Amino acid sequence: MKRKKIALVLSLIMTLTSINVPLSQAQGDIENHWAKQTITKWQQEGLLKGDKNGNINPDNNITRAEFITLINKALGYNKTGDKIKTYKDIKQTDWYYTQIMTAIEQGYISGTSKDTISPGSNITRQEVMTIINKIANTKSQSQIDKNQIKDIEKTSSWAKQSVQNMIENGYIAGYQSQINPTNKMTRAEAITLIEAYKQNNRTLS
Numbered sequence: 001m002k003r004k005k006i007a008l009v010l011s012l013i014m015t016l017t018s019i020n021v022p023l024s025q026a027q028g029d030i031e032n033h034w035a036k037q038t039i040t041k042w043q044q045e046g047l048l049k050g051d052k053n054g055n056i057n058p059d060n061n062i063t064r065a066e067f068i069t070l071i072n073k074a075l076g077y078n079k080t081g082d083k084i085k086t087y088k089d090i091k092q093t094d095w096y097y098t099q100i101m102t103a104i105e106q107g108y109i110s111g112t113s114k115d116t117i118s119p120g121s122n123i124t125r126q127e128v129m130t131i132i133n134k135i136a137n138t139k140s141q142s143q144i145d146k147n148q149i150k151d152i153e154k155t156s157s158w159a160k161q162s163v164q165n166m167i168e169n170g171y172i173a174g175y176q177s178q179i180n181p182t183n184k185m186t187r188a189e190a191i192t193l194i195e196a197y198k199q200n201n202r203t204l205s
Helices: 002-016 036-044 066-077 097-106 125-136 162-170 187-200
Strands: none
Touching: 002 036, 002 066, 066 097, 066 125, 066 187, 125 187
16 A cells, blocks of 8 residues: 555656646746645755755756755665765765765665766656665566556666566556656655655665
């Protein structure tokens, strides 16, 4: 039942974000935004802050560093270590240095290459699925029916097992038989997904 709830959230995200969003919302106005309730909750809990103008910019794409930061804050991760030294595209003066250090030590992310972590790149759905799969530690033995998920073949080879695990274990239902694995994820989508996961998986470390 818990996983079905998350799958429903993902399906809802895919439905809502296929609809054009008014410009005022894209600029950070959440008053009439579909994710207003969750965004407001996160603000009240101190998990989310606006920009210098107080805007949340819910429909802007979210970077890998920003997504990692939200995961760490929401799930209470704070490990530290020296594995981050492997990556050349991050330095100690970067605002997200400690957050990425924690993600690496926690074990839910790896580099985009042997020595890069790409913190400023916009995160895709398949990257998010891979991260959530690592945190949830899901497993799957069967193959996904292409009639069930029509765009499964668009998934990158490095993400296929994680995406399959997420689908097979009920975390992802898709929308109109599609999961749009290479699409970018927005701030509102990320917050909504993490909140759904957090509410249904409190005991995971």
